[in-house]
Amino acid sequence: MAELNINKNKCVGCGNCIKACPTCALFLQEDKAVVDEEKCILCSMCIDTCPYDAISLETKKCSITAADTYSGVWVFVEQHVGEIKPVSYELLGKGRELADRRKSQLTAVILGNHIRQTSKELIARGADRVIFCDHEKLGKQHDEYYANALTTILSGETPEIFLFGATSFGRSLAPRIAARLQTGLTADCTQLEIDEETGCLHQTRPAFGGNLMATIVCPEHRPQMATVRPGVMKALDIDENRNGQLIEVNYRPDISENVEILNEVNEEAAETIADAPIIISAGRGIGSHKNMALVNRLASLMGAQVGVSRPLVDTGWSEYRHQIGQTGAVVAPKLLITCGISGAIQHLAGISGAHTIIAINSDSEAPIFSVAHYKIVGDCVEVLKRLIAEMETKQN
Ligand SMILES: Cc1cc2nc3c(=O)[nH]c(=O)nc-3n(C[C@H](O)[C@H](O)[C@H](O)COP(=O)(O)OP(=O)(O)OC[C@H]3O[C@@H](n4cnc5c(N)ncnc54)[C@H](O)[C@@H]3O)c2cc1C
Incomplete structure (x- = not known):
């Protein structure tokens, strides 16, 4: 377990840590900072604010007996x-x-x-x-x-x-x-x-x-x-x-059943992007709600599922179950094609397991390119239209 440690020799009682503490766990005693362990949530905010390196977080050894x-x-x-x-x-x-x-x-x-x-x-x-x-x-x-x-x-x-x-x-x-x-x-x-x-x-x-x-x-x-x-x-x-x-292990049920399962809904019936091998994902750069039809069309031609960045969920262009990222799904497809996604850190948190990323973005400096394996600098709507046309020709 971690513990906040204040080095009394280094502490000058400047009070910076007290101002930084969000839980009021620090106070001054004889001009030295002291921590109230009951209140401290070990958030480390005080450590960064101490100019004298007097505060540290120390990991205690496991205290379980045996x-x-x-x-x-x-x-x-x-x-x-x-x-x-x-x-x-x-x-x-x-x-x-x-x-x-x-x-x-x-x-x-x-x-x-x-x-x-x-x-x-x-x-x-x-x-x-x-x-x-x-x-x-x-x-x-x-x-x-x-x-x-x-x-x-x-x-x-x-x-x-x-x-x-x-x-x-x-x-x-x-x-x-x-x-x-x-x-x-x-x-x-x-x-x-x-x-x-x-x-x-x-x-x-x-x-x-x-x-x-x-x-x-x-x-x-x-x-x-x-x-x-x-x-x-x-x-x-x-x-x-x-x-x-x-x-x-032989199992003999010895419980009285409190819950009866009446019906099981097959989870596979609901689309789930977490396990999808191919994902076409769209971001704000897609421009308008109607362009989502292009993303859906390419996804259907490629047997892929559709993912989106958070703003598309916030604006109602897509549903939360399609959102990829820190507060959405974490995906690990074999192929991920991103269309008009900038590559914000919260989005990247959801795609680090992707095997191959093809990113389409009109800005050659977009952060998504730093994680992409293939980069297409251009208008994603135009690229989508051309990819769809190509796939449709191949299918006919
Ligand atoms: C606590 C927290 C949690 C979050 N969780 C998530 C999360 O789970 N998932 C998530 O996605 N975001 C999340 N976000 C939001 C995140 O910070 C970004 O705001 C979001 O990912 C940006 O989405 P975007 O790339 O679609 O849009 P933008 O950042 O606006 O990027 C749009 C991109 O499209 C490009 N573009 C514009 N026009 C075109 C065009 N015609 N053709 C090609 N490219 C074009 C632009 O160059 C730009 O790079 C979270 C934020 C916070 C604070």
Whole structure:
């Protein structure tokens, strides 16, 4: 855990830090700054304002008793009707890296009905062990049964880290598990780093409406739990030569059902850009609402999905589910074509995982070009029309 440290020898009592503190956690005592730990939120604003380098943020060592008994990285692998969500592969990629750095094992946990075959695949995706529970009650994504089964699996196990995808189901299930284990949970992370010395997982996520990136640690409890946004981490290549252990846990439901699932709506039916392999995205440079028809047409010709920058959602030209960026979706398509997008930092936060970016912008100095692999300087409306004409000719 972090702690604000004030060096009394350096502090001259100038009071700059007191003015900068948004929570009134600092005050003067005998002409030296003092911190009220109850009020301090460790935002670091005071550190930057101190001209004498008297303030620092120090990371305390993990204070859990017998922290060493917790070991291993666990990933909850989400599947639906036998199909694994891509974010689970991405988590196995990150989990592998964290487990290697901690010199521990990576365990994939998968629940469902008729999933034995699906479970085996997870070893090729990076897991050392796969724990699976196969039961008809786990055929549907029912939080109560899943939480019950996971608790059964976890009894006697002491993972150091447990990761879930920030899907709608992962966001619902992870807090139930965190509450049962009496540990913390950081939601919607976009970055995970391990402090090899303390074993603390640094879990970074947008905060205050995306204006700040906050790094959160869970020093007092284990496992350290996080949900991670889809499309941010990189999945590993499949390696059929990897060896691992497949462990089946027998599950006997011992709960009274409080929630009955009447109907499941197929998520795939609703367009989701997070997993799209090709995205055509539009920004303010598209000029007018009617030009969105060109973006939609090219997307349909290329079998792509449509993404947009935030101003297009704000003006009502598009819906929020199409928004890419820090406060929208994080995408990792094989091909991304941006049309009239400047490349603001908040937008770039959503496209860093894109494999190939073709940017169209009339301004040759637009920041988007610094991340693009191919650059087209010109009017995006004209370029779109020509691309559509070209594709239509090819199709006929
Ligand atoms: C807390 C916070 C969170 C945010 N979250 C997001 C987010 O999630 N996603 C997001 O996108 N933004 C987000 N924003 C907004 C972000 O800062 C930018 O304002 C936004 O991304 C700009 O969108 P844009 O590139 O479409 O528009 P602009 O910045 O206005 O850029 C338009 C671009 O189009 C080019 N252009 C103009 N005419 C043409 C033409 N005819 N042909 C080709 N190019 C042309 C211009 O040269 C320019 O580069 C956030 C902002 C804040 C403060």
